[in-house]
Amino acid sequence: MDDRLNKQNDAEAARALAVAAELRAVVGRLIRRLREQADAGDLSSSQKSVLLHLEREGTATVTALARAQDMRPQSMGAIVSTLETAGLVQGAPDPNDGRRTILSLTAACRDLITAGRAARQDWLFRAIQTNLDREEQEQLAVAIGLLKRLAAA
CATH class of the missing domain: 1.10.10.10 (Winged helix-like DNA-binding domain superfamily/Winged helix DNA-binding domain)
Structure with a gap:
């Protein structure tokens, strides 16, 4: 019984590790795409x-x-x-x-920040609306709740 439980725990840990690696990679790509939407000029x-x-x-x-x-x-x-x-x-x-x-x-900087956020929000809205059907959008909403829990952990 203990051997089966250990194998199950190992499999669950391996799955969590794979999900963590994939999530990190996807979030990184999403962040890069969002940054592309609102060019902050030549700021370091x-x-x-x-x-x-x-x-x-x-x-x-x-x-x-x-x-x-x-x-x-x-x-x-x-x-x-x-x-x-x-x-x-x-x-x-x-x-x-x-x-x-x-x-x-x-004030000019505040306007720049606001415009940048609006551009990113607009891109994300259009990407969701264009690439995800209604059911997928609902799944994404559920996933956002899970991501919030992870971010708060």
């Missing part, structure tokens, strides 16, 4: 990361951004300078400490 991954941090967390100093991105403040200063020159980030004196500059996204 570090620059995009800074912009997303400012959008998610709100205003920050160069030092706080450097700490959040695990890099030296001098390196972050160069990134921020490039983003300021591009009109995506703006600085204002800290009301509590005039020596510090508080960085925030510009």
Whole structure:
């Protein structure tokens, strides 16, 4: 009995491992396709990361951004300078400490982020509507619930 149970457990573990590998690969391809839909121009991954941090967390100093991105403040200063020159980030004196500059996204940057998200959402909507029938769309909705549970684990 124990031998049969061990074989069943081994088979289940092998299946879970195969599903995990396939899921990782498919999610990676989907992420790449979504990124293609909203070209962020010539921004580096570090620059995009800074912009997303400012959008998610709100205003920050160069030092706080450097700490959040695990890099030296001098390196972050160069990134921020490039983003300021591009009109995506703006600085204002800290009301509590005039020596510090508080960085925030510009309205143009917020518009760019919103447009990018809309383009990705539109592509995904059209891909689902065009490539999946109603039953498959319902299966996808169920799968999304499972993915949410995995993401929360």
